[in-house]
Amino acid sequence: MRRTHFTEMNCSVAQTLEIVGEWWTLLIVRDALFGVTRFDDFQNRLGIARNILTLRLETLVDHGVMVKDQYQDKPIRYDYRLTKRGKDLWMVIAAMRQWGDIWLADGGPPLEFVHRTCGCSMTIQPVCSACAHVVDRESLSSIPGPGASREDLPPGPSR
C-alpha cells in the first residue's frame, strides 16, 4: 500500500525517498562515499543485520545506485560500488550532515570538510545556478515544471 502510493506521487522528493528513504540505505551510501565496498565492512561499520543489509544493497543495485562485482569464488563475495547516479547522492548526504551538525551535534561536528582547492575547512553554501548569488528558502518560488500534473502541484503561497 505505502510503496504503491509513493511511486504514484508525481514529485521528485517522493520518488527519491522511494529509493533512499529507508534509514539504512542512506548510511550505506554514506559509507560507500567514504570508500567502503565490501559486505562485511558495511556490516561491521553499521551493525546492521546481514539479511537487512543484503536487501538494502540489492535495492540499491536494482535502482542503479550501486553495481556489484564478484571478487571471490569460494565462497562467492561481491564488491559494491556507487555508480554515477549513486555518487551524485553526495549532496543529499552533505545537506543532512550540515543540518545535523548545526542542530543536533552538541559536541560540535564529528567530521569537518576541507575544500582541497583552497585548503580551507568549509561548509556547502547553496547558490543560484543562474546568478551565482547565495539563495535561501525565502528567495525561491516554485512553478510547474515540464513533468507537472495538475493534482500534484503544491498548495499555498509558495506555489
Added chain:
Amino acid sequence: MRRTHFTEMNCSVAQTLEIVGEWWTLLIVRDALFGVTRFDDFQNRLGIARNILTLRLETLVDHGVMVKDQYQDKPIRYDYRLTKRGKDLWMVIAAMRQWGDIWLADGGPPLEFVHRTCGCSMTIQPVCSACAHVVDRESLSSIPGPGASREDLPPGPSR
C-alpha cells in the same frame, strides 16, 4: 535495537536520519515548507493513515522541528508549523528533489524553482563557504571535527 544503534552513532547524518529518516516525515516537512499547516490537509495531500500521521507529527514536535498551536476548541484542532530548525531542512529536501529530477523524472521535473532576486529558473549549486568556488564530491576531504570520537571516523581514502 535499530533506533538505539542510530542514536549511538557519532555522525550527523545518522543523527539527522534518526529524526527525519522515515519516508513520511520528510514528505510532511516538504508540504509544510509549501505552507500546509492543518492535520486534514497533510492527510489529504499525502494519503497517509491518520494514526501514522499523528505519530510523525508528534515526533517532529518532540524534536523541535515543528510546533503545534490549537486553533479550535470543539473538537480540538491544531496547526502544525515549522520552527527555524524545521525550515532549515529545506536544503535536504532541495538536494533530494534535484537528485530525483535528474535521475528519476522521465517526464522532466514536476516542479521548477525560480530565484526571485534574478527572476531565473534555476537549480541549487553547491559552493565552498570559504572561497565561493563550485564544489563537487571529489574536491572535498573529511577530517575529524571537534565532536569526533576515534571509533566513528570514516575509513579509506576520503578520510
